[in-house]
Amino acid sequence: MSRSPLKVGVVGAGIGRHHLAGYRTLPDDVEIVALCDTNEARLNEIGSMYNVPRYFTDYNELFASGEIEAVSVCLPNSLHAPVSIAALEAGLHVLCEKPLAENLASGQKIAAVAAQASGKFMICFNRRYRLDVQWMKQALSEGLLGRVYHVKAGWVRETGIPGWGGWFLNKDIAGGGPLIDLGVHMLDAVMWLLDYPEPLTVTGAIQANFGPRSAKTWQVSPTPPPYTVEDSATAYIRLSGDVTLNLETSWASHARPGMDDFFITLMGTEGTLELYVANYATENTLTLYTEVGGKPVVTRPAVKVSRSDHEYAIAEFVKCIKEDTPPTASAEQGLTIMQMIEAIYQSAAVGREVVLT
Numbered sequence: 001m002s003r004s005p006l007k008v009g010v011v012g013a014g015i016g017r018h019h020l021a022g023y024r025t026l027p028d029d030v031e032i033v034a035l036c037d038t039n040e041a042r043l044n045e046i047g048s049m050y051n052v053p054r055y056f057t058d059y060n061e062l063f064a065s066g067e068i069e070a071v072s073v074c075l076p077n078s079l080h081a082p083v084s085i086a087a088l089e090a091g092l093h094v095l096c097e098k099p100l101a102e103n104l105a106s107g108q109k110i111a112a113v114a115a116q117a118s119g120k121f122m123i124c125f126n127r128r129y130r131l132d133v134q135w136m137k138q139a140l141s142e143g144l145l146g147r148v149y150h151v152k153a154g155w156v157r158e159t160g161i162p163g164w165g166g167w168f169l170n171k172d173i174a175g176g177g178p179l180i181d182l183g184v185h186m187l188d189a190v191m192w193l194l195d196y197p198e199p200l201t202v203t204g205a206i207q208a209n210f211g212p213r214s215a216k217t218w219q220v221s222p223t224p225p226p227y228t229v230e231d232s233a234t235a236y237i238r239l240s241g242d243v244t245l246n247l248e249t250s251w252a253s254h255a256r257p258g259m260d261d262f263f264i265t266l267m268g269t270e271g272t273l274e275l276y277v278a279n280y281a282t283e284n285t286l287t288l289y290t291e292v293g294g295k296p297v298v299t300r301p302a303v304k305v306s307r308s309d310h311e312y313a314i315a316e317f318v319k320c321i322k323e324d325t326p327p328t329a330s331a332e333q334g335l336t337i338m339q340m341i342e343a344i345y346q347s348a349a350v351g352r353e354v355v356l357t
């Protein structure tokens with residue numbers, strides 16, 4: 001176990017501020033050295049907020065500086081591959097934001113380099129580290145649910161198209177809409193809970209009912225910006241082990257005002273376990289349905305989420321570097337999720353099931 005503080009940098013000062021906040025909770029193990037962003041106003045604002053000593057506007061200069069050992073890549077999706085690969089090739093450990101990349105091909109490039117690199121590569125699938133999701137994993141490992149045969153999962157927003165006018169709405173940069181933005185979290189959490197079974201077949205459908213007409217957005221602009229992604233997606237996926245998965249995601253829909261909820265329901269032969277997180281709730285998110293003596297029993301496990309998901313993910317990344325263990329959220333897992341996402345888009349385009357094996 002390495003005792004000297006790990007020197008870290010963050011590239012991208014949007015969600016990157018949550019990475020800075022996460023690293024800041026580990027003062028004995030981490031030294032925050034640098035922040036990089038092409039937007040100098042943002043760089044200065046966020047850098048001073050977290051007392052970051054060194055600022056860069058060019059990530060190549062940061063990677064060549066020799067000043068950091070690990071980096072968080074918090075950039076638009078199509079930059080995940082070039083920047084993560086540059087960092088790995090510079091010998092750095094990399095924590096890359098989700099999704100792995102904007103598409104499967106770029107994700108494959110990262111995975112190929114990560115497999116040969118001296119540095120560790122971890123993907124920031126932060127939802128799986130929530131304490132309530134971790135508790136679900138424990139319930140599964142203790143056999144509380146018997147055999148899981150069906151899963152319902154999703155993330156549904158009423159008004160929540162992000163980054164109006166920016167890269168989130170651009171298919172070439174983002175790779176897609178709520179499926180790759182929100183669905184990616186739920187797909188990873190479900191797959192992780194089930195020990196990453198093999199995806200076998202995928203049926204998907206996408207819609208863009210609100211974004212193109214600037215409806216149900218957080219911001220309003222007089223001229224609708226280009227909108228080339230979906231604003232809702234659904235999928236039915238068969239997994240190895242005779243498990244099926246229903247997925248639902250949306251950035252915009254007619255629903256409870258302000259709704260921004262994610263959920264995972266694991267249906268098993270001995271019990272059903274439901275996670276329902278309404279508007280980022282941190283308690284009362286779990287319900288277990290079982291039967292005792294032939295009578296239905298409903299239990300509310302008293303699990304409280306006490307830290308942000310990013311804090312958990314960052315603590316995990318630092319731990320795997322310090323203890324020299326494989327990253328728990330690996331490039332291979334990120335690639336499996338990209339394969340599922342790409343199959344959903346492909347199925348939506350051709351209007352029928354896509355067979356993956």
Ligand SMILES: NC(=O)c1ccc[n+]([C@@H]2O[C@H](COP(=O)([O-])OP(=O)(O)OC[C@H]3O[C@@H](n4cnc5c(N)ncnc54)[C@H](O)[C@@H]3O)[C@@H](O)[C@H]2O)c1
Nearest residue numbers: 012013014015016036037038039074075076077097098099
């Ligand atoms: N895990 C989560 O919960 C979570 C939440 C939000 C976003 N994300 C992911 O984080 C990534 C970034 O999203 P965001 O919301 O922060 O986007 P954002 O647009 O708010 O921030 C991206 C930042 O990157 C900077 N940037 C762009 N190109 C750059 C370059 N070449 N070099 C340096 N800086 C550059 C921009 O100036 C901007 O400040 C995305 O992949 C997104 O999916 C993850």
